[in-house]
Amino acid sequence: MSTPVQKVAVITGASQGIGAGLVEAYRKLGYAVVATSRGIAPSNDPHVVTVQGDIADPATAERVIAAAVERFGRVDTLINNAGIFVTKPFTDYTQEDYDTVTGINLTGFFRITQLAIEQMLRRAGGHVVQISSSLVDHPLSTVPSVLASLTKGGLQSATKALAIEYATRGIRSNAVALGIIKTPMHPEENHEALATLHPVGRMGEVSDIVDAVIYLENAPFVTGEILHVDGGQNAGH
Helix, strand or coil: CCCCCCCEEEEECCCCHHHHHHHHHHHHCCCEEEEEECCCCCCCCCCEEEEECCCCCHHHHHHHHHHHHHHHCCCCEEEECCCCCCCCCHHHCCHHHHHHHHHHHHHHHHHHHHHHHHHHHHHCCEEEEEEEEHHHCCCECCECCHHHHHHHHHHHHHHHHHHHHCHHHCEEEEEEEECCECCCCCCHHHHHHHHCCCCCCCCECHHHHHHHHHHHHCCCCCCCCEEEECCCHHHCC
């Protein structure tokens, strides 16, 4: 059992890419971490607990928060990083597409955030961060993305609503709206084309997003913020 003063971060979608980068960053900050994804491997770090599960299933959220409380006694930060992006013309989306994307992006956010905030209220403090997309505010004709806008747009609205609901109770809520980031989700042969979607002419790095989340973690006067980390995409083309 770690010392009670150690803060605890819960990170979803934590097995690779941005999620894995966030696990490493929060450990460097001295946090214990509870990391979850469908296929996440056990950790050799005694301050990292991994929980396998589909975040679209509310039972996964129950197990993750229970693991945090049982092992470390608290939850200080929740990073809702798990997400899925399916680009199709609107009329081509299937019921399966809809169920999958809303399940991970919205249902996955909902239950774990409820449970995490319940724990944060016990200590009158905490921080929730959603990972969103710049396509919510700046759709591109070349990237049809209605399901992303529907779900991630919902997260951005919820981010602000949570910030206001809990502003006097020490709990902050923020979001990071991404451009296209070099992660295993994007094959290398697509990188050149994807780079052109950003005014700065390149894709983002995992470190760009990790730095943004850590900034928000260390910014006690910032809540209700949608921080765009997107190479200028949100500003225009």
